Amino acid sequence: MNLAINIDELREARISLTGKVGLVPTMGYLHEGHLSLIRQAKAECEHVILTIFVNPTQFGANEDLSKYPRDMERDLALVKPLGVDLVWTPSAEIMYPTGYQTWVEVEAVSYPLEGANRPGHFKGVATVVAKLFNVTQPDKAYFGQKDAQQVAVIRRMAVDLNFPLDVVVCPTVREADGLAMSSRNKYLEGEYRKAAGVLFKALSAAKLLYEGGERSGEVLKGKMKEVLANEPLAELQYVSCADYDTLKELAIVKGKTLLSMAVLIGKTRLIDNFVLG
Amino acid sequence: MNLAINIDELREARISLTGKVGLVPTMGYLHEGHLSLIRQAKAECEHVILTIFVNPTQFGANEDLSKYPRDMERDLALVKPLGVDLVWTPSAEIMYPTGYQTWVEVEAVSYPLEGANRPGHFKGVATVVAKLFNVTQPDKAYFGQKDAQQVAVIRRMAVDLNFPLDVVVCPTVREADGLAMSSRNKYLEGEYRKAAGVLFKALSAAKLLYEGGERSGEVLKGKMKEVLANEPLAELQYVSCADYDTLKELAIVKGKTLLSMAVLIGKTRLIDNFVLG
Numbered sequence: 139m140n141l142a143i144n145i146d147e148l149r150e151a152r153i154s155l156t157g158k159v160g161l162v163p164t165m166g167y168l169h170e171g172h173l174s175l176i177r178q179a180k181a182e183c184e185h186v187i188l189t190i191f192v193n194p195t196q197f198g199a200n201e202d203l204s205k206y207p208r209d210m211e212r213d214l215a216l217v218k219p220l221g222v223d224l225v226w227t228p229s230a231e232i233m234y235p236t237g238y239q240t241w242v243e244v245e246a247v248s249y250p251l252e253g254a255n256r257p258g259h260f261k262g263v264a265t266v267v268a269k270l271f272n273v274t275q276p277d278k279a280y281f282g283q284k285d286a287q288q289v290a291v292i293r294r295m296a297v298d299l300n301f302p303l304d305v306v307v308c309p310t311v312r313e314a315d316g317l318a319m320s321s322r323n324k325y326l327e328g329e330y331r332k333a334a335g336v337l338f339k340a341l342s343a344a345k346l347l348y349e350g351g352e353r354s355g356e357v358l359k360g361k362m363k364e365v366l367a368n369e370p371l372a373e374l375q376y377v378s379c380a381d382y383d384t385l386k387e388l389a390i391v392k393g394k395t396l397l398s399m400a401v402l403i404g405k406t407r408l409i410d411n412f413v414l415g
Numbered sequence: 416m417n418l419a420i421n422i423d424e425l426r427e428a429r430i431s432l433t434g435k436v437g438l439v440p441t442m443g444y445l446h447e448g449h450l451s452l453i454r455q456a457k458a459e460c461e462h463v464i465l466t467i468f469v470n471p472t473q474f475g476a477n478e479d480l481s482k483y484p485r486d487m488e489r490d491l492a493l494v495k496p497l498g499v500d501l502v503w504t505p506s507a508e509i510m511y512p513t514g515y516q517t518w519v520e521v522e523a524v525s526y527p528l529e530g531a532n533r534p535g536h537f538k539g540v541a542t543v544v545a546k547l548f549n550v551t552q553p554d555k556a557y558f559g560q561k562d563a564q565q566v567a568v569i570r571r572m573a574v575d576l577n578f579p580l581d582v583v584v585c586p587t588v589r590e591a592d593g594l595a596m597s598s599r600n601k602y603l604e605g606e607y608r609k610a611a612g613v614l615f616k617a618l619s620a621a622k623l624l625y626e627g628g629e630r631s632g633e634v635l636k637g638k639m640k641e642v643l644a645n646e647p648l649a650e651l652q653y654v655s656c657a658d659y660d661t662l663k664e665l666a667i668v669k670g671k672t673l674l675s676m677a678v679l680i681g682k683t684r685l686i687d688n689f690v691l692g
Contacts, residue, residue: 145577237661239523240541240575245516264517265576272577298517299542300422300549384514 140224148226148273155223157184161276163267166190167207168216171311171319175280176220178308185223187274194230196262207324226274233269242268244291247385251378251398252287252409260291267292271301279303284310284318286396286411290385312338318410325406333371334403337410340365344397348414355379355388362399375400382413391415417501425503425550432500434461438553440544443467444484445493448588448596452557453497455585462500464551471507473539484601503551510546519545521568524662528655529564529686532677537568544569548578556580561587561595563673563688567662589615595687602683610648611680614687617642621674625691632656632665639676652677652684659690668692
């Protein structure tokens with residue numbers, strides 16, 4: 139397993155990777171969700187590049203950049219047995235040197251949901267992913283469905299800017315009680331950890347209605363809100379029932395559809411989603 | 416010489432180009448300036464891709480998109496003898512299909528000069544060039560020094576977004592009286608064509624001062640204005656004496672410096688520049 143920090147080191151190491159290359163971009167503090175991306179990349183590509191970079195430009199001024207969990211040693215130990223060829227861990231100064239001034243913005247699909255709650259977040263995401271694509275030049279890039287809007291933004295960017303690669307979306311990996319794996323779950327303790335199971339419960343209840351034939355977006359959202367309201371430690375930010383690609387809210391569910399939500403459990407902000415259809 | 420219109424056709428043809436590939440992106444209506452870019456690309460690369468695309472997103476609402484000169488047959492006849500391997504002529508619908516929503520913006524270096532006079536212009540330029548880079552995947556991309564700020568924006572974008580290629584800047588090609596070659600020169604007739612020589616005269620006069628030791632930005636700009644004022648058909652839009660990379664105006668000239676100007680000759684807007692130092 140090769141380690142690179144500088145861009146020149148990465149490019150040098152990249153040259154020797156012949157055949158299909160899969161990229162797994164992460165912010166580190168890896169969990170089973172990340173490892174599942176690596177395993178799928180390994181199964182589909184000759185080589186796998188893992189990037190670990192806590193991207194400052196996707197954090198808002200009031201967000202948890204400085205507190206975001208980091209543990210490089212643990213991360214490297216976790217991925218070593220998985221056959222990752224190359225790990226790139228650039229610094230913020232390498233990614234955004236003095237004079238840096240270029241941004242990639244995806245418009246409509248960035249605006250609702252997370253975009254409305256986290257101004258500038260997807261501009262930071264799209265920009266750093268464009269940079270990661272250009273440096274690592276993968277054939278396939280792997281992202282988790284857990285961050286559903288991130289996936290929608292990156293898929294749109296890849297198509298619009300004609301990146302010569304496939305964006306592969308992998309299923310959300312969950313804890314035993316259904317809580318979606320996330321580096322931020324580390325913040326959840328005791329009763330808060332227990333309460334966090336309510337996101338999965340709310341999504342499951344709405345899915346059950348859908349499977350019973352319900353197609354009203356309002357009814358499906360109403361069911362999610364109802365379940366969330368029963369958990370006193372949960373504070374709803376939004377629930378959504380939207381088209382999977384455009385993220386436009388749906389009055390009547392038709393085709394591939396995203397049920398999603400953001401919920402505060404104490405001070406910890408969690409997101410989760412189910413894909414229907 | 417292969418011709419491609421659709422992106423899939425281009426990608427298919429691109430695969431067979433092994434060795435270094437040079438890209439010459441143009442808006443067509445080719446002149447000796449474009450041909451010089453092709454010749455330099457041919458000299459430095461195994462293969463040359465020429466793109467011809469009048470990019471609607473870099474024209475303002477009041478600009479000359481619909482009237483911009485086009486002559487594909489003439490263009491193809493001009494480049495055939497030069498050994499271009501592949502010509503890509505996409506339509507606006509291919510480049511910006513329904514639902515398109517991704518933009519690349521380069522900040523500070525886009526703001527002054529042309530950027531101040533043509534809002535949105537460099538957003539359109541940066542976006543289309545990023546797309547052309549991703550589709551054609553060149554090792555080197557060739558641009559004319561004539562469009563000095565375009566060159567500064569694209570160089571900055573290529574560095575910031577880590578495009579794996581070299582941006583090569585080629586000297587401005589001029590008519591006998593010094594007028595920089597431009598597709599828009601077609602608009603100039605009779606006395607207007609004659610008057611257009613004043614841009615070169617103004618730049619030359621300032622350069623002469625510089626070579627005599629003058630280092631005041633104000634004095635060099637004053638000289639350009641003075642020469643332009645002597646031509647009744649010329650209406651000054653701006654003159655600038657700025658750092659070559661950042662385009663920040665210089666009180667005292669130091670290092671690589673750009674003298675530039677935009678001038679209306681009748682209804683035709685012309686730009687030109689000299690690089691000092």
